[in-house]
Amino acid sequence: MKRSRRKQVIPGFGISMGVTLTLLSLIVLIPMASLVINASGVGFSTFWETVTDKRVLSGYYVSLLCSFTAAVVNAVFGVILAWVLVRYDFPFKRFIDGLIELPFALPTAVAGIALTNLYSDKGMIGQFLDQIGIKVAYTRIGIIIAMIFIGIPFVVRTIQPVLEDLDSQYEEAANVLGASKAKIFFRIIFPEIRPALLTGFGLAFARALGEYGSVVFIAGNMPFKTEIAPLLIMGKLEQFDYHGANAIALVMLAFAFLILFAINSLQIHYSKFTKQ
């Protein structure tokens, strides 16, 4: 982090940067480096064996499948909720707007046991679903429900400010020219909110992929069926297999960064597309 040639106008560069970098290194960078330091001591064949174990592979699969599905559901409902909250007026709107943030404020373990109770075959919602043959608790549907819960504010809160700032003149022009409501939405509004939607989708996806607290109770944790990747790491830690946990964690990190990278690339692609 070199100081650029231009002299700083505001004094205090050294001490501010010093405190920032020291704390960042102590809390985040040095501990994160341990992931790499330890992994390099193990050897590639052991690493490969751990991360390609059948049970581990199925853990990645369940995690990716469920978090992707949850992020898609959140993208759809996130757009609807943001739209309703920005464009319409109705009673208790401010209350509902504040409620969106609940998953950020509610401890994940509490959300986890509440959802499990709600969707078990004797629960308030689960008993009705059970009658029509749908089991939610201790299945992948349950995992997806928990992931929808924790992801919804990400999508709503990234789209809302964009919708609020949207210039209405194009909509009005389209309306005057006789375009239908649906056409106005998909041709004019949707391209405007697409970057924010992608960001929200990516955040919800990445968060769901790493989520533990709210998922672990409702998942049931059956190997090959409802065992998610963070739980595999936890399992390895409980057996004091630190190297195994390390290997699975590195692959999960790679997935998380790939998602963020893919979202970033998509955004660059679309921004080129719209600027032409």
Next chain:
Amino acid sequence: MNKTNKKESKLVRNLLILLSIIFLFIMLVMPLVVVLSEALQKGFKLYIDAIQDKYTMKALLLTVEATVFAVIVNTVFGLFAAWSITKYHFKRKRLLTVLIDIPFAISPIIAGLVFILTFGRIGWAKEILDFLDMKIVFAVPGIILGTIFVTFPFISREIIPVLQAQGNDQEEAAAIMGASAFRIFRKVTFPQIKWAFLYGIVLCTARAMGEFGAVSVLSGHLRGKTVTLPLQVEILYSEFNFTAAFAVSSVLVILAIIILIIRNIIEHQMKKAGGNYVRKAS
């Protein structure tokens, strides 16, 4: 617009509002109702007993302790980092902001794991800790460190966009007139970021108090020693003591609702004060 079109859009409007309310009711309100109804299911006396349990009280104290530490450390970091990033010119600024956001992108389980790999049985810093006769993993310092880690970017992330929107003209003018960095911060910058800073503290508190994954990895679940409130919920639940688990949960639900109300008040103040603050997901 002709009449049928108007009717249609009213129908669409009502349908969308109804859909949103049903979704929020099932996904967000029902879980809260379940917590409260299950907690009170066996009467008010049992509820009070469950909350006043010795281990629950100790867990509450530990949760408060970890949250206070997280807020203090992240306040220091958040102010310095936001100030450094917005007030100075230096290379690799973008890299620095990405590094600060790391705790945001990774699973809380991995957040706990990195401290195990650093300070635990096979950790490279284990010998240093032994020499100092200190324990981090499966002890209170580990819980505090894990909590600080997962909430690390919370405060700086709220302040940076506000400072970027404000620009540096006033600070530079003050500097040219000879004010010290601290004086510029206190007199010029802080009044601008007051609400964003408070907002960051509220978000940090909410996350710190509810953190489960990272703390669960680092705790070792020693009852009365390294168990926070969310872990206490887990222990009670896994012992099939559901009423007590939901009673302890209800305390956390009440705290969460208080935090949401404070958050809304601050947001209202921010809109009144500046208006150019952009709300975003955190």
